[in-house]
Amino acid sequence: MERKKILAISGSTRSESVNLHILNAISDMYSEEADWTIYQAIDTLPHFNPDLDRAPLPETVSTFRNLIAASDAVLICTPEYVFSLPGSLKNAIEWLVSTTLFTDKPAALITASSSGVKAMEALNLIMQTVGVSLGNTGTLLIQAPKTKITREGIITDPITLSQIRALAEDLLKRISGSNQ
Ligand SMILES: Cc1cc2nc3c(=O)[nH]c(=O)nc-3n(C[C@H](O)[C@H](O)[C@H](O)COP(=O)(O)O)c2cc1C
Structure with missing residues (x-):
């Protein structure tokens, strides 16, 4: 069977982003289970304008859409x-x-932020509006992430690690056996 593909989108554009560290940690932990693409280029997309939302699309937009189309699942960490x-x-x-x-x-969906409550709520609403399937363990809020994840990207807090594992394993389970 073809290997499953997961597109992991970082909502932070910082090079030393804790959200990016989390995505890298997940893709390292589950590299056997799926092919992970970490998308770090949201800041290359032009400002959305409905007038531009027709052929020929801006190249960065086509690339982004193609990556989503080719993925079996999407993980956002912001x-x-x-x-x-x-x-x-x-x-x-x-x-x-x-x-x-x-x-x-x-x-x-993971929100890793000092508080993050409002972003989590907004992301949940937006992603449900665009129709994604979140399953039972599809969202996770990690508050004060810099106290739980080192600058090197090591998840040192055991509860956070087990929550991240539960979310990733639930996502992998949901796509295993699907023919998307
Ligand atoms: C412009 C700006 C606004 C922020 N506003 C909030 C906020 O409203 N709530 C919050 O929890 N953290 C806020 N933060 C803190 C960041 O969410 C926090 O530093 C987070 O860890 C950054 O994620 P990153 O390391 O992945 O870039 C803000 C940071 C910046 C730069």
Whole structure:
């Protein structure tokens, strides 16, 4: 059977991002179970404008859409900015609203931020609106992540590690055996 593909989208554009560290840690832990692509390029997408949402699409948008189309599942890991999603992540999702690429796509959402409560709520609502399938263990809020994950990306807090494992394993279980 063909190996499953998971697209992991970082909502942070920082090179030393804790959210990026989490995605890298998950892809390392489960590299045998799936092929992971870490998408770190939301800041290369142009500002969404419905006038541009037609052929020929901006190249970065086509690439992003193709990556989602080719993936069996999507994992988003994001910080909270000013009590909501970072604008770049919201912009990236807006480029998908006119498509059905997220419809029934198995997904998992992590918010890793000082507080993160509002971003988690917003992301949940947005992703359910665009039609992803979240399953039972599809969301996780990691508060004060810098006290739980080192600068080298090691998850030192055992509860956080087990929560991350549960979310990743649930996502992998949901796509195992599917023929997407
Ligand atoms: C512009 C800006 C706004 C922020 N606003 C919030 C906020 O509203 N709530 C929160 O929990 N953290 C907020 N933070 C803190 C970040 O979410 C936190 O530093 C997070 O760990 C950054 O994630 P990263 O390391 O993946 O970039 C903000 C940070 C920045 C730069």
